Amino acid sequence: MSTEIRTQILDARAMSRALQRMAVEIVELAHGTGDLVLIGIQRRGVELAERIAKLIEQQEGAPALIPRGALDITLYRDDLGTVGPNPVIGETHIPGDLTDKHAVIVDDVLYTGRTVRAALDELADFGRPKRISLCVLVDRGGRELPIQADIVGKSVKTGPGDRVDVQVEELDGRDQVDVIR
Amino acid sequence: MTAPALGKDLTGLEHMTPEQIRLILDTAEPFKEVSERPIKKVPALRGKTIVNLFFEASTRTRVSFEFAEKRLSADTVNVAATGSSVSKGETLVDTARNLEAMRIDMVVIRHPSSGAAEFLGDRIASNVINAGDGKHEHPTQALLDLLTIRDKHGRIEGLKVCLVGDVLHSRVARSNLWGLSKLGAEVAVCGPWTLMPRGIEELGVTVFGRIEEAIEWADVLNVLRLQLERMEKGFIPSLREYYRVFGVTPERLERSPKPITIMHPGPMNRGVEIDSRVADGPHSVILDQVTNGVAVRMAVLYLLAGGRAELADAAKRGSE
Numbered sequence: 001m002s003t004e005i006r007t008q009i010l011d012a013r014a015m016s017r018a019l020q021r022m023a024v025e026i027v028e029l030a031h032g033t034g035d036l037v038l039i040g041i042q043r044r045g046v047e048l049a050e051r052i053a054k055l056i057e058q059q060e061g062a063p064a065l066i067p068r069g070a071l072d073i074t075l076y077r078d079d080l081g082t083v084g085p086n087p088v089i090g091e092t093h094i095p096g097d098l099t100d101k102h103a104v105i106v107d108d109v110l111y112t113g114r115t116v117r118a119a120l121d122e123l124a125d126f127g128r129p130k131r132i133s134l135c136v137l138v139d140r141g142g143r144e145l146p147i148q149a150d151i152v153g154k155s156v157k158t159g160p161g162d163r164v165d166v167q168v169e170e171l172d173g174r175d176q177v178d179v180i181r
Numbered sequence: 182m183t184a185p186a187l188g189k190d191l192t193g194l195e196h197m198t199p200e201q202i203r204l205i206l207d208t209a210e211p212f213k214e215v216s217e218r219p220i221k222k223v224p225a226l227r228g229k230t231i232v233n234l235f236f237e238a239s240t241r242t243r244v245s246f247e248f249a250e251k252r253l254s255a256d257t258v259n260v261a262a263t264g265s266s267v268s269k270g271e272t273l274v275d276t277a278r279n280l281e282a283m284r285i286d287m288v289v290i291r292h293p294s295s296g297a298a299e300f301l302g303d304r305i306a307s308n309v310i311n312a313g314d315g316k317h318e319h320p321t322q323a324l325l326d327l328l329t330i331r332d333k334h335g336r337i338e339g340l341k342v343c344l345v346g347d348v349l350h351s352r353v354a355r356s357n358l359w360g361l362s363k364l365g366a367e368v369a370v371c372g373p374w375t376l377m378p379r380g381i382e383e384l385g386v387t388v389f390g391r392i393e394e395a396i397e398w399a400d401v402l403n404v405l406r407l408q409l410e411r412m413e414k415g416f417i418p419s420l421r422e423y424y425r426v427f428g429v430t431p432e433r434l435e436r437s438p439k440p441i442t443i444m445h446p447g448p449m450n451r452g453v454e455i456d457s458r459v460a461d462g463p464h465s466v467i468l469d470q471v472t473n474g475v476a477v478r479m480a481v482l483y484l485l486a487g488g489r490a491e492l493a494d495a496a497k498r499g500s501e
Contacts, residue, residue: 074225075223075224075225075483076225088207089208092211092214093214121224122223125218125219125220125222125223126219127219
């Protein structure tokens with residue numbers, strides 16, 4: 001087994017600043033919070049969406065409660081036949097009808113774009129949002145589909161053999177992002 | 182990460198491991214939500230072709246499978262024994278091989294002969310799911326019963342579950358006995374001696390001759406359908422007498438110190454094995470069983486569709 005090299009690209013404070021900035025950018029992009037819905041992609045996207053929603057609520061003051069949902073895209077994957085089933089299917093929960101809302105998909109890492117493609121298909125089955133935006137903590141390049149993020153916490157160049165390891169306090173006990181080569 | 186595979190076919194619970202059974206129940210959980218969506222459909226089995234091959238009458242099970250298949254975006258065809266080449270004397274294997282020649286992926290089979298599903302599964306390459314074979318097994322019914330019990334009580338281990346009625350002829354009872362005991366429930370049966378399988382005590386199952394004893398003991402009663410043709414064959418004297426001695430009535434349930442969850446696989450004979458006030462009462466989960474049936478069948482179809490052994494090594498691509 002070859003030795004792995006783990007390089008930290010975000011520590012807890014940098015991640016906190018990135019999320020803070022992403023929260024501000026989301027409100028700018030949506031021209032306020034009126035129609036905003038945050039949709040986290042299982043697993044870590046859900047935690048990040050929750051955090052960003054709280055940050056927006058803090059910065060915008062009391063009356064702005066941001067609806068948030070969770071999306072598991074397992075059943076919309078295009079590779080069931082090649083990778084086999086993923087038995088651990090997470091919860092999907094969409095807060096109300098998405099028609100005429102501004103839905104912001106939140107995920108931890110953007111890579112090939114296939115997860116986002118599946119998420120777009122799945123969201124379309126819950127209504128017709130007036131706009132869907134994409135917000136990711138880490139954009140690692142390597143797209144296989146014509147998909148781009150609207151809001152990015154941190155961009156990093158990686159190769160196909162690399163892994164991006166996102167840890168969040170709620171699930172992993174700490175906030176940290178590493179690239180493993 | 183390697184998932185514990187189910188293998189090619191689902192023919193019964195007898196030879197499954199507790200882990201495999203739990204995998205199906207856990208996978209069924211998220212599928213419940215799909216049926217609550219405005220668009221009740223996900224593309225997971227798009228392009229798969231499934232044949233529902235029913236050699237016996239069935240509404241609930243067939244419709245439940247068909248909904249499960251359609252909500253996973255599979256293409257489905259229903260073949261009933263009457264009005265098909267089966268009535269011209271074609272054998273089961275020939276029927277299935279001809280269907281396979283049209284490039285199908287899965288067969289859901291109900292058949293009056295015990296062992297028909299396994300027999301077929303050994304002879305065709307498609308996945309085979311048993312939807313009831315003779316007096317042998319009805320695995321998806323038992324799985325939906327297990328899921329319903331787990332929903333209601335939060336666990337299966339340690340619960341006292343009593344199957345009431347015609348255990349001798351019931352494939353539902355047989356599959357339930359396997360499933361419940363593998364997941365650690367205490368299992369009992371109750372009914373007339375003529376409808377109890379011989380030697381069932383040797384499987385560690387308690388036998389109650391009186392319904393009152395069963396009610397005093399149980400957390401859950403799964404009331405089986407009394408198949409009316411049994412009366413003609415002399416297993417019970419009359420329907421009225423059966424109701425009087427074994428009928429699950431509110432008066433009998435009132436004697437129990439705790440509320441008892443009431444289940445029935447359907448179709449019910451109201452006023453025979455179960456009183457209407459019980460079937461429609463606050464502790465009845467009979468319609469939850471029906472709802473869960475679709476989710477459990479979606480889970481089984483989904484796991485079998487992706488779980489073929491020859492595809493396992495393709496899993497190396499990873500998850501991203």
